[in-house]
Amino acid sequence: MREIVLDTETTGFDPLTGDRIVEIGCVEVINYIPTDKQLHLYINPERDMPPGAFAVHGLSEEFLRDKPVFAAICGQFLDFIGDSRLVIHNAEFDMKFINAELVRLGIKPLPMSRSLDTVAMARRKFPGAPASLDALCRRFGIDNSNRTLHGALLDAQLLGEVYLELQGGRQPDLVLAGSRGEVARNADGSAVKVERARREPRPHAPTAEELEAHSALLGKLKNPMWLTGAS
Structure with missing residues (x-):
């Protein structure tokens, strides 16, 4: 079963107010096990980078200026994901940004039914416990020490390991x-x-000394049930 673990970084929280995708990271998963096939894309959002977003992922307007726009990488992205299910942490957020970019290009949006939300999975499995990616990495002992900033590919790689653990782990x-x-x-x-x-096989038959000690113990008990019905 092929699935794609996916993460995006954006300029903000809402594509309806002009926020855009600036990074996409995808990791192929076969039968819950990440493979070596990955897709990592930086994207020119064709707008400025708000300070709040820069503080999250560290991608500046200057760094992204010479990167391709979404229209240029759209085909590569769609070819990579194919018709596979998309495994996403907080799927609603990433899906609304991906679909906003597709609709902008006149392409049919992806149905939410194609996505699997690992936040919802974690909350069902561990009710009341934190369900952030960092919290799940700590729970499962996954090394996320390189995650000083959010990064789409690194987060997708970590999520791939978390997803495997949520499914029962590598056994x-x-x-x-x-x-x-x-x-x-x-x-x-x-x-x-x-x-x-x-x-070597261990002997299980009692020794003569053990039988003698057992008889002595029974002699000290009143009506021991071990002897009930004995002739």
């Missing part, structure tokens, strides 16, 4: 290894060497 399949050193498989097909230590 070996249930095929039992029958001998020492037999190779099992992860869900992505990668090999996991299973080392099994050899142990």
Whole structure:
């Protein structure tokens, strides 16, 4: 099952008031496992960069000035995502920006049904707990120390790891290894060497001393149930 973990950075909060996308990061996921296929695009928003947005992602108007506009990268973006489901943290936000850009070009918007919101997933799985990307990285022990600023590709990569954990984590399949050193498989097909230590069978029959001690204990009990019905 192919999915695309996606994140965007923008000039603000609302495309209806002129805010635009400035960065897109996409990570391909197959059966919940991120692959090495990624798409990273910087985009000229054709407008100024508000200080509040710059403080979030650090992308200046000067840096973006020579980057392609959305119309120039739209085909590349749509080809990469294909018809795959889009896994997005707070999907409503990113989808409204993507669709605003598509509509501006006369292209049919993407239906919300194509998106899966990992914020909603996290809130269902951990009611009442923080559901930010940073909070989920801490919960699952995912290293996000490089996330000093928001970045679309880095956030998509982190979200890919979070999404895997929300789905149950990377676990070996249930095929039992029958001998020492037999190779099992992860869900992505990668090999996991299973080392099994050899142990000698342990004796389970009681010794004569243990039987004697047990009889002595029973002699101290009143009507022990172990002897109920015994002849």
